Amino acid sequence: MYKPKFYAAAAILLLAALLSACSTGSKQREPERPNIIFIMSDDHAEAAVSAYSDKLIHTPNLDRIGKEGMIFRNCFVTNSLCSPSRATILTGQYSYRTGARDNSFSMQLNPGITTFPMLLRQAGYQTALVGKWHLRTKPEGFDYSSILNDQGQYYNPDFITGADTARVHGYVTNIIMDKAIGWLSAQRDDSKPFCLMIHNKAPHRNWLPDSADLDAFEKDLPLPESLYDDYTGRGRAAHEQMMNIGKNLHLLSDLKVNAASKGPKGNWLIGEFNRMDSAQRNRLIRFYMSRDAAVDTVKMTPRERIAWRYQRYIKDYLRCIRAVDRNVGRLLAYLKEKGLMDNTLIVYTSDQGFYLGEHGWFDKRFMYEESLHTPLMMRYPPLIKAGSVSDAPVMNLDLPETFLDLAKVQIPDSMQGASLKPLLAGKTPDNWRKGIYYHYYEYPGWHAVKRHFGIRTQRYKLIHFYYDVDEWELYDLEKDPHEMLNVYKDPAYSAVKDTLTQELYRLQHQYGDSYELAEKILQHDKTMFNRYKNIY
Incomplete structure (x- = not known):
């Protein structure tokens, strides 16, 4: 029997649904509480992410996070050093308040300090951490953690999981992602949102690549404009630093020159070699000895020798990043397979920037641009329009407030940053900061x-x-x-x-x-x- 009232009501409902869909365009409805995957590498400079610059390396998997989400072109750190930066990201506070001001005497979080993983866990999130921790205090606020001991090692590293320490055979970047995906597949509680922090050791000094990447970057790379900087017109700080490629890189431990030698006691490279099995060690030694045979540094001019040292350094640094990019690709493939791409905030960043020969330097620390800047890319389709770019000045200080805001968890007064949520939605508030402070x-x-x-x-x-x-x-x-x-x-x-x-x-x-x-x-x-x- 024909029922006009019923069909009229159905038509109205259908029309309303269509209008709603049209009004939202292709943007998806934001979940109540997104999953959060935070990927951080160590000392990864913007110039070594092709989403920022394609002069040195192509990083298609890292770039994908930015292309399908937002690239921040002005992300800064509060203190360009590993432990202080990690403490700031956890707490949303400056170094003088976290207790972790440096990598020497002050590497621990102050007792009782609140971190965003603690708050997420209290709010019902399942939390996990794998990889580099680099704070003297034990991880708190995590349902699961498996961390490197101190800086960790590139080959066959030791991992601290709960009360147990075990050596794991393989290359560290691969192992960290194995552990991350393993947790997602075997230990994740499907009934809860999760926050997973994946902290790479790479590309930290002494830049020891995966053997799979040794043959990459055979051709010499362009020299930085300021490689031969003599610091004219600047003060003692620039003149008295000890991070100069020409003077302060170690031939054996950093550049792997004469890698077959036993080297002095305590040398970093020899320590790494002693952890390896014979196949791992012999592959690396053959590679570096073949590079030694191709050059005669004795006949070089001083400038030529600096350029040679730069090429030796930068190629290994970039080879380490190749493994990071490849493993991020593994993670994205897993998330897609499991249907987790659309309800998960994916973040990629570094604990700070790094000098890739600019001013003749390696390392970080200074407030100059290369180490003050850090890459930051975020992907979250319900909120972030693909291909978005933000030029607003943001900081690592802002990350915990952003995660709490998206998770609908109250932000404590102790945090000193600002949530990036309005920027992610394409709106920069009129009262957004105009400058950043560094110490x-x-x-x-x-x-x-x-x-x-x-x-x-x-x-x-x-x-x-x-x-x-x-x-x-x-x-x-x-x-x-x-x-x-x-x-x-x-x-x-x-x-x-x-x-x-x-x-x-x-x-x-x-x-x-x-x-x-x-x-x-x-x-x-x-x-x-x-x-x-x-x-x-």
Whole structure:
């Protein structure tokens, strides 16, 4: 029997559904609480991600996260060093508050400090961590953790899982992803949202590649414009550092020259070789000895020798990244197979940037662009439009608040950043920060980079170096993007200097930092240094 009222009602419902679909376009409905996968590598520079620059390497799997989500082109760190950065990402707080200010005396989180995994777990998330931890305190807030011992090793590394420590045969980047996918497939509770943190050791020094990648990057790579920087016009900080490719890279442990030698006791490379089986060790030794035979460094000019050392360094660094990219591809394939791509926030970042020959350097620490910047890409289809790019200044400080906000968990007052959720949705608030504050503490220490703090705005950067110096540097990033000319004493920048100085003090006050606090920390660290100075 024909029932006009019924069909009319059905038509109305169908029309409403169609209109709703049209109004939302292709964007999916945001789940109540997304899964979170946070992938972080160690010392991965923006210049070594092809989503940012294609001059050095092609990283198709990493790029996919940005292409299908958002690339942040101005992500900065609060303190360009491994342990402090990890502590900031966990807590959303600056180094002077986390307790982890450096990689020497202060590597542990303050007792009782709150981390975002703790809060997610309390809110019903299942939490897991695999890979590099690099904090002296034990991981808290995780249902499962399997972490490297301290820095970890590239081959046959030791993993601490609960109360047990075991050596795992293989290459570290592959093993970390094996463990991550293994947890997802065997230990994940399907009834709960999850947060999985995957922390790579690579591409940290001493850049020992997977044997599968040894033959990559046979051709020489372009030299950085500032490789031969002599630091003219800059102060003692730039001149007295010990992270120079020409002077401070170790021939055996870093560049693997004469890899067949036994080397001095305690050498990093020999320590790695001693962990390997004969097949692993012989493959690597044959490779590096063949490269030794192809050159005669004795006949090189000083500049040629620096260029040769750079090529030897950068190729191994990039080979390590090849394994990272390949394993991220494995993870994305698994997530697609299991139907987890659309309800999972996938994040890729590094604990800080790194110098790939710029200013003649390797390592990080300085507030100059290459180590202040860090790559950040996020994929989450319900919220982020594919192909999005944000130029807003964001920080690693913002990550925990972002995760809590998306998970609909209350953000504690202790956190000092800001949620990136509005930026992910394509809207930059009018009151979004205009500048970022930075503070580095590890001096005296490895690489001899002076303590300093500073402010970076869209165009300018002001840095104050202290401890055994009292020097200021000012850079006009629009005119001098490579930071080769300090204009602090240039009268033409007098007004800029005054404005930046006032803004620097305002940010210090906003974040609870100050000259007085820096001096208090300085006196504490001097005592600690005198106690342990024999290690430097």
